Amino acid sequence: MTSQNRKVNRRVLLASRPVGAPTADNFKMDEQPIPKPGEGEVLLRTLYLSLDPYMRGRMSDAASYAAPTPLGSVMGGGTVAIVEVSNNSSFAVGDLVESYVGWQDYGISNGKELVKLKGVELKHPSYAVGVMGMPGFTAYQGLIDIGNPQPGETVVVAAATGAVGSVVGQVAKLKGCHVVGIAGGPEKCKYAVEKLGFDKCIDHKSDNLKQQLQDACPKGIDVYFENVGGKVFEAVFPLLNTKARVPVCGLISAYNATSINHSEIALAQFQGAILKKRMRVQGFIIFQDYFIFYDEFKKVMGKWVEDGKIFFKEDVVEGLENSQNAFIGLLEGKNFGKLVIHVGDV
Amino acid sequence: MTSQNRKVNRRVLLASRPVGAPTADNFKMDEQPIPKPGEGEVLLRTLYLSLDPYMRGRMSDAASYAAPTPLGSVMGGGTVAIVEVSNNSSFAVGDLVESYVGWQDYGISNGKELVKLKGVELKHPSYAVGVMGMPGFTAYQGLIDIGNPQPGETVVVAAATGAVGSVVGQVAKLKGCHVVGIAGGPEKCKYAVEKLGFDKCIDHKSDNLKQQLQDACPKGIDVYFENVGGKVFEAVFPLLNTKARVPVCGLISAYNATSINHSEIALAQFQGAILKKRMRVQGFIIFQDYFIFYDEFKKVMGKWVEDGKIFFKEDVVEGLENSQNAFIGLLEGKNFGKLVIHVGDV
Numbered sequence: 001m002t003s004q005n006r007k008v009n010r011r012v013l014l015a016s017r018p019v020g021a022p023t024a025d026n027f028k029m030d031e032q033p034i035p036k037p038g039e040g041e042v043l044l045r046t047l048y049l050s051l052d053p054y055m056r057g058r059m060s061d062a063a064s065y066a067a068p069t070p071l072g073s074v075m076g077g078g079t080v081a082i083v084e085v086s087n088n089s090s091f092a093v094g095d096l097v098e099s100y101v102g103w104q105d106y107g108i109s110n111g112k113e114l115v116k117l118k119g120v121e122l123k124h125p126s127y128a129v130g131v132m133g134m135p136g137f138t139a140y141q142g143l144i145d146i147g148n149p150q151p152g153e154t155v156v157v158a159a160a161t162g163a164v165g166s167v168v169g170q171v172a173k174l175k176g177c178h179v180v181g182i183a184g185g186p187e188k189c190k191y192a193v194e195k196l197g198f199d200k201c202i203d204h205k206s207d208n209l210k211q212q213l214q215d216a217c218p219k220g221i222d223v224y225f226e227n228v229g230g231k232v233f234e235a236v237f238p239l240l241n242t243k244a245r246v247p248v249c250g251l252i253s254a255y256n257a258t259s260i261n262h263s264e265i266a267l268a269q270f271q272g273a274i275l276k277k278r279m280r281v282q283g284f285i286i287f288q289d290y291f292i293f294y295d296e297f298k299k300v301m302g303k304w305v306e307d308g309k310i311f312f313k314e315d316v317v318e319g320l321e322n323s324q325n326a327f328i329g330l331l332e333g334k335n336f337g338k339l340v341i342h343v344g345d346v
Numbered sequence: 347m348t349s350q351n352r353k354v355n356r357r358v359l360l361a362s363r364p365v366g367a368p369t370a371d372n373f374k375m376d377e378q379p380i381p382k383p384g385e386g387e388v389l390l391r392t393l394y395l396s397l398d399p400y401m402r403g404r405m406s407d408a409a410s411y412a413a414p415t416p417l418g419s420v421m422g423g424g425t426v427a428i429v430e431v432s433n434n435s436s437f438a439v440g441d442l443v444e445s446y447v448g449w450q451d452y453g454i455s456n457g458k459e460l461v462k463l464k465g466v467e468l469k470h471p472s473y474a475v476g477v478m479g480m481p482g483f484t485a486y487q488g489l490i491d492i493g494n495p496q497p498g499e500t501v502v503v504a505a506a507t508g509a510v511g512s513v514v515g516q517v518a519k520l521k522g523c524h525v526v527g528i529a530g531g532p533e534k535c536k537y538a539v540e541k542l543g544f545d546k547c548i549d550h551k552s553d554n555l556k557q558q559l560q561d562a563c564p565k566g567i568d569v570y571f572e573n574v575g576g577k578v579f580e581a582v583f584p585l586l587n588t589k590a591r592v593p594v595c596g597l598i599s600a601y602n603a604t605s606i607n608h609s610e611i612a613l614a615q616f617q618g619a620i621l622k623k624r625m626r627v628q629g630f631i632i633f634q635d636y637f638i639f640y641d642e643f644k645k646v647m648g649k650w651v652e653d654g655k656i657f658f659k660e661d662v663v664e665g666l667e668n669s670q671n672a673f674i675g676l677l678e679g680k681n682f683g684k685l686v687i688h689v690g691d692v
Contacts, residue, residue, distance in 0.1 A: 242411065250621065263613040265613050266607065267608075268600055270613055274628070275594045283621040283622070
């Protein structure tokens with residue numbers, strides 16, 4: 001498969017539904033003519049494609065908050081794109097936009113869901129699908145609104161060097177919290193502490209996760225930003241404090257599961273803890289729940305990024321043709337930093 | 347054991363900790379001299395004693411939000427009392443007060459936690475530990491603040507004719523909701539619909555609880571006020587809607603359990619539903635979390651009760667000496683309406 005060549009539209013399609021972890025067979029690439037925009041529409045060419053764990057859910061046909069991707073359809077996904085042709089007076093040729101073209105070189109939009117890049121995003125266009133986009137917004141809003149971190153409290157987040165976790169921890173530090181990350185392997189843990197400024201980071205691949213987490217959280221856990229579930233939650237659970245808040249953003253440990261994972265914690269224990277500890281456990285889907293705060297987020301986060309208060313590491317993979325393998329690795333934690341596919345250039 | 351006689355202080359003590367359901371052996375009654383109030387204190391004589399499911403937790407020594415009752419100590423509990431002797435200028439002899447004398451005829455207070463009865467409570471003093479007191483406040487505040495019921499939404503509450511459930515359902519009706527109760531037996535269900543105005547009430551002792559609940563909630567469940575847990579929650583769980591709110595007020599089905607109840611729902615399923623349905627599940631302990639709203643509640647609920655918009659049924663048991671058996675029955679659902687012990691007269 002060639003690189004983006006401005007002659008055809010390369011697309012990555014969902015060929016079959018994964019059983020367990022996705023494999024290369026679940027995807028198929030094809031080439032189509034570049035589509036033509038109609039009245040009021042724009043033609044977009046993809047520069048960056050964001051790969052995110054939630055996409056695993058769309059590959060299944062199980063009921064979820066969003067409809068499954070139909071077999072044979074283009075995989076959906078957030079993108080940074082450039083306007084190539086415009087039949088819409090709100091957009092000029094050459095505008096860079098946050099868009100939802102998905103896993104392909106070209107897409108058509110009526111402009112309604114497009115957000116023009118500005119400020120720090122014009123210097124780092126891929127940030128529009130990273131720290132300044134959905135993942136950053138998820139981290140910020142879920143932490144602030146549901147987590148409500150107070151100075152001196154202990155905040156724990158897993159996938160600590162990922163697109164969401166890295167922002168959660170840094171925002172919590174800016175709010176004056178004791179921040180403990182959980183990540184896979186010593187290199188990521190070192191990075192979380194030395195570069196992101198977390199107070200501690202525990203390697204979930206180590207034998208004694210529970211003990212290490214307890215040692216790192218001598219005053220218990222006030223906010224646990226949940227994006228993993230499974231054994232990480234089992235280590236967190238006994239440490240949750242009275243009035244703890246648990247924003248539930250993702251459960252990546254379960255996404256490839258083929259049967260229900262029976263936890264060592266029974267539902268009755270969890271419910272009992274929610275009652276006795278007066279905890280708040282709340283799921284959220286960022287744009288459905290919080291879209292009205294997106295502008296405000298962009299202002300706050302844009303300033304933090306420009307001032308160097310929030311650092312954001314990207315794991316940039318070259319070429320749409322490598323998106324499938326990159327995504328398979330994402331679900332195994334192989335990426336280091338926000339995974340983004342560099343599809344084309346301005 | 348005699349009735350309240352104004353010569354001695356009869357007390358009900360915790361004699362031993364229950365294993366499973368409490369039995370009469372776990373309690374012991376004795377008689378002591380009537381205590382004498384010191385400087386700034388008042389002597390209180392109990393008129394009504396409230397019996398509530400939370401008391402089961404205090405009988406155990408397992409960690410919870412409140413310290414366990416020490417063995418040999420008086421069982422704690424909310425009371426309506428009359429001031430017999432006052433060394434405190436804020437209280438006059440003959441004042442009726444909401445108090446925490448516990449399971450005994452007399453108690454001493456420095457006045458700090460006392461709330462004078464007023465309005466509707468002076469006509470029905472026992473309401474101060476019922477619809478106008480802790481149980482009513484629990485129902486009202488948990489439903490309004492965490493449940494946030496909107497007109498047209500479906501609200502489900504179990505123990506539907508109990509002190510809390512009956513108020514939850516009636517307040518939800520006043521908020522324009524479709525209200526479905528769950529109660530034990532046809533008599534209670536009939537009462538919930540005909541007297542309390544619930545739209546439906548399902549008998550949890552029937553074979554097909556799940557199917558009946560589904561039929562009664564054709565648009566799913568938006569608010570589930572949790573005070574039971576166990577098999578009732580299992581029936582509710584699949585019907586919870588996107589953005590459902592679950593105030594967790596109690597889990598009475600588990601209070602007598604001697605081992606962890608393993609639900610047919612795994613923790614991973616519950617967490618997955620919280621995420622996908624963006625649910626909010628939140629425990630609360632009424633006075634710890636919401637005491638600042640108690641005055642406001644008294645105003646709102648007092649008017650509703652006086653206007654006949656909220657109806658409140660009491661199950662009045664005569665005599666402190668019958669409190670132990672009444673409490674054992676409460677945990678089995680034998681009471682019909684708010685259980686209150688009539689201990690003495692004005």
